Amino acid sequence: MRVLVLWNQLTGYMKATLECLAEQPEVELHVVAFPSATDAPFSASESRPGKASYYTFTDDLDVGAIRDDIDPDALIVCGWSTSAYRRLARRSRALRILYMDNQWLGTAKQRAGIIASRWYLGPAYDVALVPGERQAHFARLLGFREDDIWRGGLSGDYHAFAARPGQVPASRREFLYVGRLHDYKGVGVLAEAFRRYSSLVPDPWDLTVCGTGPMQKVFEQLPGVRHLGFVQPSNLPDIVRGSGAFVTPSTFEPWGVVIHEACAAGLPVICTPACGAAAALVEDHWNGYLIEPGSAQSLCEAMLRMHCLPDVERRRMGDNSALLARRFTPDRWAVTLVSRIDRRLPGGPAASPHRPRRRVGRGSSIA
CATH class of the missing domain: 3.40.50.2000 (Glycogen Phosphorylase B;)
Known part of the structure; x- marks a missing residue:
């Protein structure tokens, strides 16, 4: 199972969870991530996962070429604000997983995002990966079906x-x-x-x-x-x-x-x-x-x-x-994620055709 992760800035806890994912015997992990932020200057050794191919995102990085070379079975994308990631997800044949931690606040911007969903977010993602119920509620408002909302999407170290x-x-x-x-x-x-x-x-x-x-x-x-x-x-x-x-x-x-x-x-x-x-x-x-x-x-x-x-x-x-x-651990996160992906891939026990699939009423906003 080839997994490509497109992330923003990596942190210590993301290193821990991604390393657990890379340790799963069936997983070949590749990670693209932004450089560290100035107000959270994580060192490379403290944030980059071992046992994974790693690429630093820059304007010159051809993420599409990396995707084509890897030909991933699953694509995990952090948020929807990075246009290069969003474009790549739209064109990918993989199972496209959107990680989102936004809570529904009912702001005008969020309501406008829901209206724009079918053009902005709907064509890009198959599944929403969320930390908890507040984020799951927002995912439902964005048009994700209940079966396409995966909870437990985040763990500390x-x-x-x-x-x-x-x-x-x-x-x-x-x-x-x-x-x-x-x-x-x-x-x-x-x-x-x-x-x-x-x-x-x-x-x-x-x-x-x-x-x-x-x-x-x-x-x-x-x-x-x-x-x-x-x-x-x-x-x-x-x-x-x-x-x-x-x-x-x-x-x-x-x-x-x-x-x-x-x-x-x-x-x-x-x-x-x-x-x-x-x-x-x-x-x-x-x-x-x-x-x-x-x-x-x-x-x-x-x-x-x-x-x-x-x-x-x-x-x-x-x-x-x-x-x-104890409800959340990197090990549980990794094992559960692999099981969910496996069930959704062609030939899996719960495979449903995610290429193409029906997309209705999905959208995005910035909280």
Whole structure:
């Protein structure tokens, strides 16, 4: 089974999942991906999967020639914003799989995208690969049939972060944020909430911040904050496991793989319902707290509750996070994906003619 993946910037967790895919005995894996972004400068060794042919996407790269040379059985494309990828999918004879993590927000742009679906997205893809139910709902609105929506489409690097139940020391007293330092990530809210929280208790926890971006100045000269800048994936698990609770106050977050990895490490999580992963991985007062997006007061109160929890309760929350995290692993992602592809290829047990196939009412938008 020849699989060609067309991706944006690769990350540590994508390296882990793609390596599991490449390890499947029937898979020959080829990957085309963008160079690393300036605010997430993953090194090549930390993001490029082994056991796979790798190509860096540039304006000069002939992706079509690569596709023709490989003649893939399955094509996996990240999103719909890269015109070169979209054109290649339209012309491909492979099973075309669209990975999408967009949530349905009901914006005017999304509604217009649905109307334009039959011309923009419909002719290009056969299957939607999505992380969870919120994304599946959007895929249905874009015209994908239920049988053509594959859930469980994303996993963190579970094994790098995983903790066993009872292994999490509740004595760790430090909040952790990992992510880009942009406004939509809620970092301004985080800085203000941490300032308020620190003024209300005599022995406040510290806050460790991992990431870079245009808003990193909001943490400067804020007592109790340790800003580590961008951290390569291999160095992150020890930092996560050395923390007491994970915080991500995003006002917009399609999924949020870092929530999965924090749960795998056995951390209680404080986040907003705007994070797509919250629907699957955060249960309010069971393994963390859900807060109001954009509210420094709501976040401050959640940090106070976490601070005041008895050690045994905080350990219980961490163990609950670890239990939820087991639902998603790179191994399961790879095995399930190969099985699904195999069933849809000509001659497979669930083969349906995907060349050509009926396409109705599909479209795309930018959230």
